[in-house]
Amino acid sequence: MSEHAEGSHLPPRSTVKRWLVTTNHKDVGILYIVTALFFLVFGGILALLIRTQMWSPGGTILSGMGYNQAVTGHGLLMVFWFISPFAFGLANYVVPIQIGAEDLAFPRLNALSYWMYLFSGLLFGSSYFLGSSFQGGWTLYAPLNVPTYIPDVAAVGSVAAILALLLFVASVTISSVNFLTTMYRMRAKGLRMRDLPLFSLSIVLTVWMMLFAFAALLAALIILSADNIFGTTYFANEAGGAMLWTHLFWFFGHPEVYIVFFPALGIMAETFQTFSGKRLVGRKWFILAMVLVALQSFVVWMHHMFLTGINLPVKTIFMATTIGISLPFDLMMFALIYTMIKGKVRFTVPFLWNLGAVILFIVGGITGVFLGAVVLDYQFRGTYWVVAHFHYVMVGGATAMFGGLYYWFPKMTGKMYDRKLGMANFLTYFVGFNLLYFPMFVVWETPRRVFEYSEAFTPWHRVATVGAFLLASSFLIMFYNLAKSIYAGDPAPDNPWEYGSTIEWSIPSPPPLENFPKGIPSYTTGKLEFLSEDEAIEQSDRVSSSGHAAPAAADGGTVTATEGALATSAEPALEAGHEDDHVDHASWWPVTLSLAGFVTFLGLAGIQFEYFLWPGLFAISFFIAYLGIEGARRDGFASIHALMLGLGAAGFLVVLQLLSIDKGGLGAAIDGASPYFYVTTLGAFMGTASLISMGWESFNVPEPVLAERWPFAAVGKWKLGMWVFLASDVILFGAFIGSYLFMRVANGWTDWHHLIPEAHVTMPGLINTYLLLASSFAVVVALEAAKHEKRKQLIGWLFLTFALGIGFLINKGIEWQHLAHLHTEAFPEGWFLTTNVASSTFFLTTGLHGAHVIVGLLITLFLIVRAWTGAYMGEEASGTVEYFGLYWHFVDIVWLFLFPLFYIV
Amino acid sequence: MSQLRTYTIMFVVLMVFSTTQAMLEFTGLLEQYYWAIFGVIMVLSTIKAVVVAGWYQHLRYEPRSVTYMIASGVLAVVALTTAAAYSIL
Numbered sequence: 003m004s005e006h007a008e009g010s011h012l013p014p015r016s017t018v019k020r021w022l023v024t025t026n027h028k029d030v031g032i033l034y035i036v037t038a039l040f041f042l043v044f045g046g047i048l049a050l051l052i053r054t055q056m057w058s059p060g061g062t063i064l065s066g067m068g069y070n071q072a073v074t075g076h077g078l079l080m081v082f083w084f085i086s087p088f089a090f091g092l093a094n095y096v097v098p099i100q101i102g103a104e105d106l107a108f109p110r111l112n113a114l115s116y117w118m119y120l121f122s123g124l125l126f127g128s129s130y131f132l133g134s135s136f137q138g139g140w141t142l143y144a145p146l147n148v149p150t151y152i153p154d155v156a157a158v159g160s161v162a163a164i165l166a167l168l169l170f171v172a173s174v175t176i177s178s179v180n181f182l183t184t185m186y187r188m189r190a191k192g193l194r195m196r197d198l199p200l201f202s203l204s205i206v207l208t209v210w211m212m213l214f215a216f217a218a219l220l221a222a223l224i225i226l227s228a229d230n231i232f233g234t235t236y237f238a239n240e241a242g243g244a245m246l247w248t249h250l251f252w253f254f255g256h257p258e259v260y261i262v263f264f265p266a267l268g269i270m271a272e273t274f275q276t277f278s279g280k281r282l283v284g285r286k287w288f289i290l291a292m293v294l295v296a297l298q299s300f301v302v303w304m305h306h307m308f309l310t311g312i313n314l315p316v317k318t319i320f321m322a323t324t325i326g327i328s329l330p331f332d333l334m335m336f337a338l339i340y341t342m343i344k345g346k347v348r349f350t351v352p353f354l355w356n357l358g359a360v361i362l363f364i365v366g367g368i369t370g371v372f373l374g375a376v377v378l379d380y381q382f383r384g385t386y387w388v389v390a391h392f393h394y395v396m397v398g399g400a401t402a403m404f405g406g407l408y409y410w411f412p413k414m415t416g417k418m419y420d421r422k423l424g425m426a427n428f429l430t431y432f433v434g435f436n437l438l439y440f441p442m443f444v445v446w447e448t449p450r451r452v453f454e455y456s457e458a459f460t461p462w463h464r465v466a467t468v469g470a471f472l473l474a475s476s477f478l479i480m481f482y483n484l485a486k487s488i489y490a491g492d493p494a495p496d497n498p499w500e501y502g503s504t505i506e507w508s509i510p511s512p513p514p515l516e517n518f519p520k521g522i523p524s525y526t527t528g529k530l531e532f533l534s535e536d537e538a539i540e541q542s543d544r545v546s547s548s549g550h551a552a553p554a555a556a557d558g559g560t561v562t563a564t565e566g567a568l569a570t571s572a573e574p575a576l577e578a579g580h581e582d583d584h585v586d587h588a589s590w591w592p593v594t595l596s597l598a599g600f601v602t603f604l605g606l607a608g609i610q611f612e613y614f615l616w617p618g619l620f621a622i623s624f625f626i627a628y629l630g631i632e633g634a635r636r637d638g639f640a641s642i643h644a645l646m647l648g649l650g651a652a653g654f655l656v657v658l659q660l661l662s663i664d665k666g667g668l669g670a671a672i673d674g675a676s677p678y679f680y681v682t683t684l685g686a687f688m689g690t691a692s693l694i695s696m697g698w699e700s701f702n703v704p705e706p707v708l709a710e711r712w713p714f715a716a717v718g719k720w721k722l723g724m725w726v727f728l729a730s731d732v733i734l735f736g737a738f739i740g741s742y743l744f745m746r747v748a749n750g751w752t753d754w755h756h757l758i759p760e761a762h763v764t765m766p767g768l769i770n771t772y773l774l775l776a777s778s779f780a781v782v783v784a785l786e787a788a789k790h791e792k793r794k795q796l797i798g799w800l801f802l803t804f805a806l807g808i809g810f811l812i813n814k815g816i817e818w819q820h821l822a823h824l825h826t827e828a829f830p831e832g833w834f835l836t837t838n839v840a841s842s843t844f845f846l847t848t849g850l851h852g853a854h855v856i857v858g859l860l861i862t863l864f865l866i867v868r869a870w871t872g873a874y875m876g877e878e879a880s881g882t883v884e885y886f887g888l889y890w891h892f893v894d895i896v897w898l899f900l901f902p903l904f905y906i907v
Numbered sequence: 908m909s910q911l912r913t914y915t916i917m918f919v920v921l922m923v924f925s926t927t928q929a930m931l932e933f934t935g936l937l938e939q940y941y942w943a944i945f946g947v948i949m950v951l952s953t954i955k956a957v958v959v960a961g962w963y964q965h966l967r968y969e970p971r972s973v974t975y976m977i978a979s980g981v982l983a984v985v986a987l988t989t990a991a992a993y994s995i996l
Contacts, residue, residue: 214983242995249991300983304994312994713972725973729980736984740991747992752941768929772922779918782963786910884965891963895956901925902948906932 011588012515023588025109026515030116031095032414035407037120038088039481044127045079046474048072053438053470056463061453067153070137071130073451077140078163081258082170083123085400086212089265090177092406093205095414097181099506100202100556102190102523103706104516107183107719110589110701111176117596118173125600126166132159132607139451141255144237144247148229158678161230162607168223169599171216175730178213181205183723189710190505191538192525196289199504199556200275200282201406203289204268207296208261214300215257217730221737222250225846232611232835234842236741241839242748246741248310252303253737259395260299263363266399267292267334269406270356272504274338276409277353278345279501284337291330298327308379317376324374331367335360348500351424355405358432359398366394369443384450390442397435404431404480411484412498416511417491423483431476437469504556505530515587522708525556538708591696598689605682613679616661621686623653625860628694633867636698642870646863697864724885728892735896738850739903742843749839757840759824759833766817767905770810771897777806778894781887788880793869796883800866803890807859814852818845844904851900854893861886917962924951 013020021033051072055061064072094112098105106112129135134156138146142164145151152160185206189198198206226247228234237243275282282288304312304320338360347353369391372378382388412418442448445459455463497507505523506513508530521532526541533541605617627650634643658668665671705719714722746754784799821841822834829837835845865874865886874880928948931937937944961967966974 214980218987245995246991249987249994253987253991300986304990307994313996316990316994713970716970717973722973725969725976729976732977732980733984736981737987740984740988743988744991744995748995764929764932768925771925775918775921775925778959778963779914782914783911786914888964891959894963895959898925898952898955898959902928902952906928906937906948907945 013588022593023590025105025113025587025589025592027094027098027105027109027112028414028513028515030112031091031093033116034087034091034094034119036091037116037123038084038091041079041083041123042088043477044123045076045084046477048076048079050470050474052076053467055453056455057467059453059455059457059460064453067134067137067156069453070139070451071135074136074139074163075126075130078126078136078167079123081140081262081396082167083119083126085262085396085403086174087119088400088403089205089208089262092269092403092410093181093201093265096410096506097202097205098184098188099509099513099517100199100504101185101188102193102505102518102525103184103188103709104518105703106180107187107703107705108180108723109587109703110592110696110699111180113589113592114595115173115177115180117593118169118176118599121596121600122166122169122173125169125603126163128604129159129162129166129607132162133157134159136160136163141251142226142247143251144244147226147247148238148243149233150238152230158608161227162604164223164226164230165603165607168220168227169603171220171223172599174212174216175220175727178209178216178730179723179726181209182213182726183719185209186714187709187711187719187722188706190523190525190530191541191708191710192527193556193710195712196286197525197556200271200285200288201265201268201504202556204264204271204292207292208264211257211261211264211296211299213726213730214733215254215261217733218250218737219254221734221741222247222254224850225250225738225741227606228835228842228846231606231609231614232846234835234846235839236745236842236846239745239749239839242745243839245307245310245312245748246744248307249303249744250737250741252306253300255306256303257299259392260295262396263399264292264296265406266359266363266402269402269409270338270359273352273356273402273405273409274341276499276502277348277350278342279348280341280345282337283340283344284333288334288337291333294330295327298323298330302327305374305379308376309383321374321376325371328367328371328374335364335367350499351419351421351428352405352409354425354428355408356402358428359402359405362394362398362401362435366391366396366398370395382446385446386442386448386450387446389450390439390446393439393442397439401431401435407484409499410506411487412494413506413511413513415488415491416494417487418494418498419487419491420483423479423486427476427479427483430472430479434469434471434473434476438466438473439469441466441469508532522706524708525710530556535707589696589699589701591692591699595689595692595696598685598692600685602682602685602689605678605680605685608676608678609682610674610676610679613675616657617679617683617686619657619660620654620683621690622856622860623650623657624687625690625694626650626653626863628691629863629867632694632698633871637868637871637873640871642867646867694864718881720881720885721888724888728888731892735850738847739899742847742903745839745843754840757838758844759821759826759829761824761826762821762833762844762905764905766813767901770813771901773806773810773813774894774897777803777810778891780806781883781890785880785883785887788869788874788883789877791875793872793875796874797866797869800862800869804859804862804866807855807862810855811852811859814848848900848904851893851896854896858886858890858893861889913962917958921955921958924955927951 012024012026015021015029021029024030024033051064052069055064055069055072061069094106126135134153136142136147136159137153137156138151138160147160147164149157185198185202189195195203195206225234225236229237235243237247239246271282271288302320302324304316305324308317308320342357369387373382373388373391408419408424441462445455445462448455448459448463494511496509496511498511499507509518509520518532521534522538524531524533524538524541602617606614609617627647630643630646630648630650633646634640661671662668665674717725749757780799780803784796784803787793787795787799818834822832824832831837833841835842865883868874874883928951931944931948937948960977966977
């Protein structure tokens, strides 16, 4: 490890603190992998319970509700908390190296993604201790996901499970923004997107799918949480609630299949190249096929809905798109097979796992085509055919990832695994897998999700159960092998594979903290070189003047058997001053913020509706006061800090007074609050403090001096990160607006008017439109002031933005109060969240928008406090105001559609 | 502050368009020609969104790739909504 690595404020890896505060991509990758394996064991134990229950028709050891929890938990844990995070553990470790970057673009956000992932999983685990976890299956189909159909004993645990998923999706969104920004802004010079190593290429496509697909799931989960916590009536609506859930879920769910499988494809392609010593046959077509699948993945979701009430023409269309998506996969499988045929295969442990994965995937793929045909799906849906098919696909993908773990294990640890144990591990796994899942095809008529089946099927189910335990035992071999090898394995060379040709094999095993001790990686000459900073700048100038770099070969192209040939120069490579670019690699705030998220969501799982608002109001007061405290501590005391502290304290007292009035006295408020209220409030306070501290923390990760950045060369990383986030927010709000439109179509477009009181008029919406447009104008003028270093003007325009935003919220509050307290013949109890589906869509959608406004206003306060002491002055420093402006204008744009849809038409 | 004039003009356009949308309802035109006026109102909203994105978010000065990225998101939700709504007709 380099001098620089030791001096970068990170404690050694042997300490617990290191793993809590690290933001380094390799550490985070290892954390992801270990945590994902933990959740694999968790989900695997539930699977063993399921298989034990299936030993005999009618079950053996579990109650009905216990079995339902096991089935639901197994599905959710494996799909969400094991497979994808396992892939992203590998991606975290490998991708930055493969593209020639020292780390991800936003290391703290990377750590935040990990910790949110871990705590989301723990929150899901905790749902089992809150009475009962969710029991309605991993697809959370409506109406089993709404309060009426959730048993009382599972009321809190089910909401905890839903909120755990929500926290997980937040983690995924942050991670997607991070990976996309990294891969488009930090590639080694000369490394075009199409030349990326195939694993990295599969990851970039995966992340695009994640960005859009998970945003749709986020919308679905927010609505579901609202149905369960506030009592909104989306998914309970008889006219279209259940259909709405299936549309939203599968719009996410089918791309999710490829999100899970693409990293596996990338690993297969890489290992097939490495262990056949042959560049992937038809590499260009393989990449095009992956791109095609990524696009097609968003137009096949309704094949999961052939047995619902969707019309026949749309079923036919989606049957065609579904059959169509199998074609690019055929091409990819043939490319892999031909690569083996053309090359000279070395049957190493990683290769065997990947060969096994190809075989399993072919079986899974072929059996899936049956389900794409409408008529056959009528027969197969809800049977063990589906169970067997998707396990061959999904666990087939996981098989390649286990191969990937063996493949990169020597790089990560600097130790070789035990080959014999690796072989035994694979054989046990492969035999166990097929014993477990193949009998399910034979007895496919077994109904899914229940433990009743025909007596005649018993022998086959017993074989499957034996297979399950054999499969489970294979992981004991794996864990033993890897643990033993870490301590007693043979030292691994930089490149343990004869034909490993991607960049990670040209650096030490394990890599130093900032990855490239030999210099800055570059592909400008068409092959990998390591350059000193001077050489790199010189080469960059040369490339700029000649237009393009030579086509690079980041994998498989310039196969070399000698690792030394990969590197050309340059020790000592990095300038001494380089260390100053990396102020710190350690931060406590990702873990504390995620812990706060866990505590808050745990509280929200059981909070009473009438107490829901108060933790948020207390937290806002605390936020304002803490801005004053932290600002004075970090930037030196100024009058604005006293003002904030005073405002926050006053706000806190006002909220306390209002709570007291609302509940008929402070004593009654305290008596009436459940423990969940206090847990929520505690979490909100912890989150607030962590967020502000993180915002103020000095954490400078400059962009590389030289990098390939097509097609975002002219967009800085922060701005690109914000735009990518906004792209996902487009889907979030789009899904909300789409849900409203869908429910309106389902309930009759013009009949909808009968669900709305006459008191719901256009004027409040118009006034709010004026206010938001004016605030957008104020923000854009504030930016101009910041660029021209006019501090007072900047503060003034930001204050105006804040005032207009507050005006927006007050106007909305008055309108909501009015509507909630109506006493008309049609709406004697007022018109609020729970009244009907129209009120649910109105209050929840505009409420989500209002929450965005509140977040924007808190950021505005933060900017004001910092601008007061001189921040953001000048063209470059004003960037923060610009990025905030992008968010604020987006919130404005959303309102421009909410206004006509909810107030006019 | 050379941009200020442009921002101000755009602000005026946005306010006028918003007022127009509301006026179409106030005057009873929406009730009389529901679908035609519905179309006009949504087109006006789209123009307003393009103005805010183009000028206030400076999208017109960014590389086209940023626009394509956002447009892909919009396309995805339009496709989802249209296909989902069509599926139950």
